[in-house]
Amino acid sequence: MTYRSPSALFVIASLIWGSTWLAIKFQLGVMGAEWSVAVRFGIAAAVLAGFCVLTKRSLRFDKRAHAFLALQGALLFGFNYVGVYLAEEHATSGLVAVLFSTIVFMNPIGARLVFGAPLTLRTVIAASLGVVGVALLFLPELTHARQGGDAALGIALGLGATMIATGGNLAAIRNQAAGIPVLTGTAWGMLYGALTAALMAWALGASWSFDARWPYVASLLYLAVFGSVIAFGAYLTLLKDLGAASTSYVNIATPIVAMILSTLFEGYRWTIVAAFGVALAIVGNWLALAPARRAARMVARMPKQSA
Secondary structure (H helix, E strand, C coil): CCCCCHHHHHHHHHHHHHHHHHHHHCCCCCCCHHHHHHHHHHHHHHHHHHHHHHCCCCCCCCHHHHHHHHHHHHHHHHHHHHHHHHHHHHCCHHHHHHHHCCHHHHHHHHHHHHHCCCCCHHHHHHHHHHHHHHHHHCHHHHHHHCCCCHHHHHHHHHHHHHHHHHHHHHHHHHHHHCCCCHHHHHHHHHHHHHHHHHHHHHHHCCCCCCCCCHHHHHHHHHHHHHHHHHHHHHHHHHHHHHCHHHHCCHHHHHHHHHHHHHHHHCCCCCCHHHHHHHHHHHHHHHHHHHHHHHHHHHHHHCCCCCC
8 A cells, every 4th residue: 555645745735836936927028928828838748748658657538538637627727827827917926825825715615515525614714724824924915905906906817716726626636536547637637728728828819929038948947847747746646635625725835935935035024913924824734734644644554455
């Protein structure tokens, strides 16, 4: 029996996605956001598919499976990320991170409505602590956003992207329940996501002017390999092992990591309120992952099966 550490997967996804907030900033400006998303996930799909071929994982699925993989890819890697990139053109990355953290409510509610998954009081309390904590961390940006204008459009795009991502997570849960492996399914999903973003770029007339400067190319490769292949591999495996509710707390830890990096590289100045917000978010994460830790200990105590 193989055992995957939920804590390790959680840390991998959180640390990598926490750093992608800085990387995405270098993706905006020259090339249209839709094309940047398409190229990012096109590269990611090729890398992951190549890995699957080298490790002799079958990439063959029937038409019905492809239909649901296309749904997962369009929602989770296509529409979602186009919305995130566009939101960051109208609002600060910190505000978008706060908006996306509301997925800790949307995921378990969606799983409850679609799959009948239990919605516990622990989940509600942990989610509330997490979102309030992240909101306090970005309180100045939230206050500024009340003025409306561009920030209001950024809020609408950010919340829309979060709702779409929830739908993508639910599609991923369905695909995993149907026996579709995480890695091969994700390779196809990313390809469908890239095609979705490319169709959006074409339909909207987005600018295609590839930015050959090193900051854009380096951030693109980092986002494709680490931010997409490795982070999503960890996240979707965690989704399979723990379900939507606990996994969604990656989106609480991610902005905290982003602010630590911002402190190191952008001169972010901490306040007492921000520090209190981080403390609340950490408590929320601890509550969310407590059931996972108990499950991990139970698995570790189980007798090993021979191959």
